[in-house]
Each structure stands twice: as C-alpha cells, then as structure tokens.
Amino acid sequence: MQKSVVARVGDYQVRQCEREDIPGVIQINEDTLPEHYSDFFYYEILTEFPEPFLVAELEGKVVGYVMGRIEYGFSHLRRLGLSRKGHIVSVAVKEEHRGKGVGTQLLKASQAAMAAKGATECYLEVRVSNNEAILLYQKLGYKTSGRLEGYYKDGEAALVMAVPLAQ
Template sequence: AEDKGEVVGYIMCRIEIGFSNLKRLELTRKGHIVSIAVLPEHRKKGIGSSLIVDAMRRMVEYKATECYLEVRVSNTPAINLYSKLGFMIVKTMRGYYADGEDAYVMARKLP
C-alpha cells in the first residue's frame, strides 16, 4: 500500500497444500498470510483490511479454499481486525516467536 509514493503497508502470502485448519484430516489448498504490516501512523485507516481482502480475493483465483495466519497472542488490535474479517482462532502454538511468545493460528473459509 502506498500513500503519496511512500510504502505504508504490505502483505506477503503464499499458496500451500496441506491439512486444513478448519476440517479434520482433510487435505486442502490454502492461502497463508505470512506477513502483514502497516506503519503505525497509517493504522486505523482501513489499509490492513484492504490488503487482506485483496489478498483473499487473489487466493481464490489460485483455487484456495481457506486462509490462515499466525498472530502474537498479545496483539489485540490485530486479533480484533482478523476477527472482524471472519478469522477464528483455531489453535495456539506455544513458544512460536523467537522471544518465546505464543501465537494464535487464525483461519477462515474463502468464498
């Protein structure tokens, strides 16, 4: 995302084939939001939501049926944003981050 030529946010995703985060023991094609960031002074403007919605639309073009991401358990603003976009917490990964913090895996179906 850009504002007057300055990069103010980005999203990085990939398509994977693996076990579903939403259905037990089912292989599926899924989109993984590997990284997303918006500069602090540009938050609360809908940039993050727009990046995610656009990424999910593109995942569908690549035949993904669900989307998932990891988020720090302490990152309440991000968890709230993802929840608003239809993501649900599906599991906790203990010690996921280098500093030892846990992560939630959040996932949602794609249309």
C-alpha cells in the first residue's frame, strides 16, 4: 500500500504514522526518553489525531516520530480568550540518525498538520536540561512561555515553549 509521505530530508521520508508503526515508535520512545506511556495511549492518539502523528522512515525502518494532539484552552502566547492549540506530546529521533534535519522536518510537518486542523499555535514541554531539544525548538521560533517546577517524575522542571502557527 502507498504510504502518505508529507516531507523528505535526504533519504528520509516523513509520513503519516500507521497502526503497524506503533511498536517501532514505542521502542524509540523507550530507548531515547525517560517519559513512557501505555501502549493504549499511542493507539488512542493515533485514532483521535492521526494527522500530526508522523514517523520518519529510512529504508523501510522507522527512525523517528512525532506525536501531537489538538486541544482547546488558554493561549500560551498571551492571546486573549481560548485558542485551538497544537500540543507536541513527544518527539524523538534514534541517536544514530540525529543532526540530519529529521527532527526539524518531523516538527514542521506536524505543525503544518495542526494548522490545517485550525490550530493557531503549538506548544510543548521540555526538560530544562535538554539543551539539544531547546535549541531545535528555538530555531523553529518557539519562545519560553512558562516553567513548571517538578513537572517530571524525577522532580526536574519543564519549560513550556510555544510558537504561532501560520494559517
């Protein structure tokens, strides 16, 4: 079956995540991040918000993913009233495939999918010590909009970062 490619970077393809990709996505999450979710959570997000859930693939193997959802609530950009917001729940690229622009393309494509669904901004949480990720988000225009003390299970604080989305 033809899979829907939404972006390319070098030989990597960024495409819509499909149910059979989820075990590979879970494996990357477990190998790269301390925050894990139940298997059910991944399938639920894919069912509810398929468009911003993307994988990066090289030679038929999933090497990265971004998982996002659309929420409705207060803006992180000091806009008045309630906003339709994209939320990057998790993003990761396998270590040996980093530094090649894959993370950037995953995020850009997920943000575009959120904007197409009416989101006017996108936000995420990131560990205050995660310099690589913070640099990447800054490069994409994210600004820090808050800090959540003790956000992670081990007690580390999170920065909340947000960016406006072009409509």
